[in-house]
Amino acid sequence: MALNIAVCVKPVPDPNNYDKIQIHPEKKTLMRQGIPTILNPIDKNAVEEALRITERFGGKVSLFTMAPPDAVETLREGLAMGADEAYLLSDRAFAGADTLATSYTLSLGIRKAGYYDLVLLGNESADGATSQVPAQLGEWLQMPHLMNIQCINMKDEKNAEADMRIENGYIRYNIQFPACIAVRREINKPRYTSLKNIIKSKTKKLEVWEAEDLNPDMSRIGLKGSPTQAGRIYIPDISRKSEEITGTPEEIVEKLTNKLISAGVNIRKGAQAV
Amino acid sequence: MKKEIIVYAEHQDNKLSSVAAELLGEARRLAGSYGPDVKISAALIGEKVSDLIEELISLGADTVYMADNPSLKYYSNESYSRVITHIIKQQDPDIFLVGATAKGSELAPTVGGQVGTGVAAHCVELKLSSEGWLIQVVPSFGGKVMGEILCPNHRPQMATIKPGVFEKGPKDTNRHGEVINVDTDELFKDFTPRITPLGVHYQPPQGRPLETAEVVVAGGWGIGSKQNWNKIEQLADVLGAAVGCTRPAVDEGWAPGEHVMVGTSGKTIKPKVYLAIGISGATHHICGMKDSGTIISINNDPKAPIFDVSDFKIVGDFEKILDPLLRTLNE
Numbered sequence: 001m002a003l004n005i006a007v008c009v010k011p012v013p014d015p016n017n018y019d020k021i022q023i024h025p026e027k028k029t030l031m032r033q034g035i036p037t038i039l040n041p042i043d044k045n046a047v048e049e050a051l052r053i054t055e056r057f058g059g060k061v062s063l064f065t066m067a068p069p070d071a072v073e074t075l076r077e078g079l080a081m082g083a084d085e086a087y088l089l090s091d092r093a094f095a096g097a098d099t100l101a102t103s104y105t106l107s108l109g110i111r112k113a114g115y116y117d118l119v120l121l122g123n124e125s126a127d128g129a130t131s132q133v134p135a136q137l138g139e140w141l142q143m144p145h146l147m148n149i150q151c152i153n154m155k156d157e158k159n160a161e162a163d164m165r166i167e168n169g170y171i172r173y174n175i176q177f178p179a180c181i182a183v184r185r186e187i188n189k190p191r192y193t194s195l196k197n198i199i200k201s202k203t204k205k206l207e208v209w210e211a212e213d214l215n216p217d218m219s220r221i222g223l224k225g226s227p228t229q230a231g232r233i234y235i236p237d238i239s240r241k242s243e244e245i246t247g248t249p250e251e252i253v254e255k256l257t258n259k260l261i262s263a264g265v266n267i268r269k270g271a272q273a274v
Numbered sequence: 275m276k277k278e279i280i281v282y283a284e285h286q287d288n289k290l291s292s293v294a295a296e297l298l299g300e301a302r303r304l305a306g307s308y309g310p311d312v313k314i315s316a317a318l319i320g321e322k323v324s325d326l327i328e329e330l331i332s333l334g335a336d337t338v339y340m341a342d343n344p345s346l347k348y349y350s351n352e353s354y355s356r357v358i359t360h361i362i363k364q365q366d367p368d369i370f371l372v373g374a375t376a377k378g379s380e381l382a383p384t385v386g387g388q389v390g391t392g393v394a395a396h397c398v399e400l401k402l403s404s405e406g407w408l409i410q411v412v413p414s415f416g417g418k419v420m421g422e423i424l425c426p427n428h429r430p431q432m433a434t435i436k437p438g439v440f441e442k443g444p445k446d447t448n449r450h451g452e453v454i455n456v457d458t459d460e461l462f463k464d465f466t467p468r469i470t471p472l473g474v475h476y477q478p479p480q481g482r483p484l485e486t487a488e489v490v491v492a493g494g495w496g497i498g499s500k501q502n503w504n505k506i507e508q509l510a511d512v513l514g515a516a517v518g519c520t521r522p523a524v525d526e527g528w529a530p531g532e533h534v535m536v537g538t539s540g541k542t543i544k545p546k547v548y549l550a551i552g553i554s555g556a557t558h559h560i561c562g563m564k565d566s567g568t569i570i571s572i573n574n575d576p577k578a579p580i581f582d583v584s585d586f587k588i589v590g591d592f593e594k595i596l597d598p599l600l601r602t603l604n605e
Contacts, residue, residue, distance in 0.1 A: 018415040018557040019579060030419065098392060099383065128414050129538060130395035132383035135351065139387030144352055144468035147380045161472065166376040167286075168533065169476040171349065176468040227392030231409065231422030238564045242581050245588045252588055253598045256570070259586055260513065263547045263568040265489050267603050268514050 001157040002058035003177075005050040006116040007083065008106055008137065009043040009065050011074035015126040023235055030233065037070070039077045042122030044190035045183050050120050051082045052188065053154060060084040062113055066094055066105045072206065079201035080193040086204070087113055091211040096223030099132035105221055106133070107140035108214040117157065119180040123148055134182035144175050147182035276313045278367040279304060280430070282358065283316040283330055283338070284378055290326055292437055292485070293373030298334040299443030300400060300435070301371060307402050315339060315367070319357050321347035324453075331451035334443050339365075341456040348471035349377050353462070355384040360461055362389055367430045369408055374434035382434045392425040393432040396538075398439055408433070416538050417561025436542045438485055479533045481507075487516030488546045492536060492563070493529070495522035496552025496573060496592065503528035505596050506551060512603045518543070520559045537562035551592050555580025 013021070017035040024031050050061045063078045063086040065071050075086040089109045097105065110116060119141065124131040131147065138145025150170060151163040158177050163170040165184055175181070193201075211221060219225060245255045261267070279301045284291040298316065305312040316335040318326055320342065327338050341357040354377075362370065362385065372382040374396050386393035394410035401409045403424070408431040410423040425431040484490060491510040497503050503523070510517045518536040519529035529535070536543060538558040548566035553559065555571070555578055563569070564583055571584040572592045581587045588595060 013415070015416060015558070016556075018418045021415050021418050023419070100387065100390070100392065103387070124539070126416070128395075129416075130383075130393075130412075131379050132386070132393060132395055135380055135383040136387040139384060145384070146351070146469065148376050163475075164376065164380075166474075168479055169474060171474050172472040173350065174470040174472055179468070227386075227390070227425050227428040228394060229424045229426060231424050233419055233421040235418060236420050238560070239582050240569065240585050242584050243586050245586055249594045249598050252590075252595055253602050256586075256588065256595070256599065257602060259568070259570060260547065260549075263570075265513050265515075265547055268512055 003053060003117045003157060004059050004115060005054060005061050006110050006113070006119045007043070007046050007050045007061060007063050007078070008119065008121045008133070009047070009063055009074065009078055010040045010125045011037045011065065011067050011071045012040045012125055012127045014038045015041070023233060028233065037074065039074045040122055040125045042124065042183070042185050043078070044081065045185050045187055046120040046122045047078050047081050047083055048188045048190040049152060049183055050118070051191070053118070053152075057154065057157065059117075062087065062116070064089065064106055064109050064113070066090070066097070066102055066109070069208070075206055076201050077193070079204045079206070080198045081191060082197060084204065086206045088206065088208045089214065090208055093211040093218070093222050096226060097221065098226035098228040099130055100136055100227060101221055101225035103133045103136035104140050104225060105214070105216065106137055108216055109209060110141065112209070112214060117177045119143065119178070121180070121182045123182045123184050131182070134180060138180035141178075141180060143178050143180045145180040146173060146175055148184055149181050150184045150186055152181065152183070152187070276311050277308060278313045278315060278365055279369040279371065280315045280317055280339075280361065280365065280367045281335070282370070282372040282378060282381065283318040283326065284373050284375060285320060285323065285326060288320060288323055288325060290329055291373060291375065292442070293375060293378070293435070295333050295442040296437065296440040297371045297373060297435060298330070300440040301369075302334040302443050304369070304400060304402065308406070313337060315365070317358055317361055319346055319354050327453055331449050332445045332447045334449070336451050338451060338453045339456055340453055341458050341461075343458040343462070345462060346458070348474065350467070350469045350471050351380045351384045352467055352469045353465070354381055355388060356461060356465065357456055357458070358385045359388045360456065362430060370430040370432045372432070372434045374436040378434055382432055386432050389430075391428040391430060391432055392423070393434065394423040394425070395434050397433045397435050400433060407431070413538065413561055416556070416558030418557045438542045438544065480530055481534070482510075482516035484516045484518055484534055484536070484541050484543055487543075489513050489515035489549075490518045490536075490543065490545045490547070490566070491515045491549045491551065492518035492520070492553060493523055493551050494520035494553035494559070496554070497523060497528060498552070500528050502593065505600065508600055509596065512600065515549070518563075520553055520556070550580050550584070551596070553580050554578045555583065
């Protein structure tokens, strides 16, 4: 038995730098200069899970992304982790895509590349964080799909049990392959890439497909294929007065206690933590 | 024709989720700005869920579409989306609102994909444009940037909203409404599920629930150790507060788990008082607590971004403050 696994990944601006994002005062567009692009952190968990499954059962791992041409670097990161090949879907015609158009485009790439038993994704991207591509990709591929999955337990080459995290526990499902599954970060700990694998990744197959390679319904890609449209963007002003409480520790404690009481806190004297 | 707003009536074990009540409240508010000719409905799915009808009507539903069937006992996006897509195709509503819970965040895009309409995720504000379109305000980049999303040419306009964003509407037990049963036998007659729910496992959270707490004591990376974390818990106990935290405190194993994490990928809360200790204030954390009543923060880094969103700040080592504070409070 061997499993072919497609993993969808996304290049995102490094989340540690989101406080540096600005909006252009006249053009009202996002300015993210100086913020490095990285492989969306949770996508590494999806790649890791794919590698663990294929290491156990045999098969191959293919990476897919719909992104600008420089996403080659992001794909190399996934290849360096151990994925076998990568496909970059890149065309100006894809620009402006919302999740429905993005997932449509990804579904065409996956279909063109071959048969996949399993499609894995990270549960959300750090930048948009809509968490909508996994379910919609499953719909386009007509595969059963699950998201928010914290554990995948392979039963055989046609079935897995998967635990979906909910607010106060989890739901266990059986899901039949081919299937599309989005994973949470606690599903595994992504491996580090070795220098050897980084060098090896440079010779792995990486294909770039443009719109015409995918033969798409043009009304379903890019801005035109997106039911949602982006309107005004802004950075909300959430600043407050930030009045400093100063003094010796004892004075600070006294002032702080008074602030807490006047803000409406009821102090339960003598309470002990359990 | 009457415009219709449908709210997904999420419940857990036949107890209505708070977010469903919040969305009905918001739907009523939206209906008010639409004008008189708006109908508000709830989509109720499960097994033996008819007990919830009255509650949904009292919370603002004019109509309840109910799919009640033993095969719908457990949530699965495969079966539940079939019901919702069916209701949407029958009713052609203008707006469909879903709570951005784990289930709702999966269900909404699934239905959006089936119907071919747009979904705005994790909206924090809904309003109407002059054309009568829904303006859906969504956070991105961890909440640093807010964007307005429109869905001008497709219906319904779908939105997910996290629990705690909107206020519940008033309950009026004198309200009247109608129930329309979805013919589940017909709907599922040629249905071969590829996803089978095997069971729900509950892991009840410990401590005071964050969502309803009036006071929250939250700790982050700066707390430094499990031993120090215990002091955060003690302080929360004396203040009758719930404990909150940031991602690093979960990852380090100090905090009890993700259910107490505040932020974009955790909970959105607005307690009366939020006391942030050892939290630098990453964008995605601030997004989850910025609407709190009074925000007080303690951090030894004078440049910590948390200070910018605080009413009061203490620049210094929390360890020097916490012990005498606990002593004073316990006196």
